[in-house]
Amino acid sequence: MQAFLSRRIKFLVLLSSSLILVLIFVQLYSNGIQNVQQSITSHLPTFGGEPLIIANDGKGSPKKDEEVVESLLDPAVPPAPTVLEHGDEQHEHERPQIFSSKAPQKPPKSNPTSTMPDIAGKESLQAQSSSSQTASNPPKSNATPAPPKSTGPTGAIVAAVGVKTDLKWISEIKSPLWTLHRYNHDDPFPPPSASFPINKGNEAMMYLSYIINNYDSLPDYSIFIHGHRTSWHQEGDMVDMINGLRFSALQKAGYVPLRCDWYPSCPREIRPVDHDAIVWGPGVHREDAEREIGNAWLEFFGPHVELPRTIASQCCAQFAVTRDAIRGRPKGEYERMRQWLVNTELINDISGRVLEKLWAYIFTKEAVRCPPPQQCACEYFGQCGPKEWPIPPEGLEKWPKEFDAPPMPKMNETEHESHGNMTARHWRRGW
Helix, strand or coil: HHHHHHHHHHHHHHHHHHHHHHHHHHHHHHHHHHHHHHHHCCCCCCCCCCCCCCCCCCCCCCCHHHHHHHHHHHCCCCCCCEEECCCCCCEECCCCCECCCCCCCCCCCCCCCCCCCCCCCCCCCCCCCCCCCCCCCCCCCCCCCCCCCCCCCCEEEEEEHHHHHHCCCHHCCCCCCEEEEEEEEECCCCCCCCCCCCCCHHHHHHHHHHHHHHHHHHHCCCEEECCCCCCCCCCCCCHHHHHCCHHHHHHCCCCEEEECCCCCCCCEEECCCCCCCCCCCCCCCCCHHHHHHHHHHHHHHCCCCCCCCCCCCCCCCEEEEEEHHHCCCCCHHHHHHHHHHHCCCCHHHHHHHHCCCCHHHHHHHCEEEECHHHHHHHHHCCCCCCCCCCCCCCCCCCCCCCCCCCCCCCCHHHHHHHHCCCCHHHHHHHC
């Protein structure tokens, strides 16, 4: 029985083989050898699953393998051109694809990319298109080299404003070193270079976000402003003040207020331990800010920094500061302050005032930072003309008498123009 089955299987195998051979001869007879070769080779498997392509110069019968190899090795034989698409144009390539596991593919088009300015200080962001160079279009060797980077001082004007705030007056600032960093508190989609986690704490959130965003690339000087050109809580026209700022004095001091008048915060506005401050002025949320400074002190500065009994500095959260003064504290401290703003349930007018009363201390580590008004105006801004300054009320000490009159020498025009390009007309008239 087993022998019978074995003979039957052999018979079926021979019969199947015969049928396959008959089919092959029929195909040869009807279509010719060339079509059979093309039919077979077009279905040979490859690694990618695509059909194998055998080059044949685009016409005539396919070359034999020996002819293909010989044509590659023989430099006298010119290569057959092929055409590949690149964008909307066609370019002839010198070397054909002899064997390929894939059909010729279109190279990717170079899409224009919108690049953000390095500084978020312009009124609007403009998209700039750029395309990458290809091997067929290398850069010219005689291209104009990029201008050398400036080696002079660098500066930033950090404006905590709204999207509708008009900052055209910034263009009147004469020195080219200043670059505007605009932080729009009501922008729901700020650019990454002017990003902030949440709109809380008034200008404090914007100021801290600028420091955190730029901590590793800060300019030499940063000026923090609210965005208005004139206001009661700054000494005068902001353009004149920035044009007249003396860099040498700022570099020495580290921190310069943009208001020299002692009203309403010097010399002893915040008394977070004794709570016995003599109020000078309206004192809006003064007691709330005093209390919350005591509550936040440990979180801001850690357990090894004692809470001062008196904290005071010129009002009102507008100031110039050096890079070294900002970096006098690690980035992590500024991040903790900002996180406190994010987490606090205090209203903005209180949380913002907590930082407002502490900016001078943060950058100088001096709890009381109240330079006499006349000294401040003349030394920092070159405004050395006589001026009557408000005198603190009874119970608050006044600055030393030598600063009642303008004892400090005026700057010569050469020195002043080298520190802000301000003319004598500005600094002689006073504020």
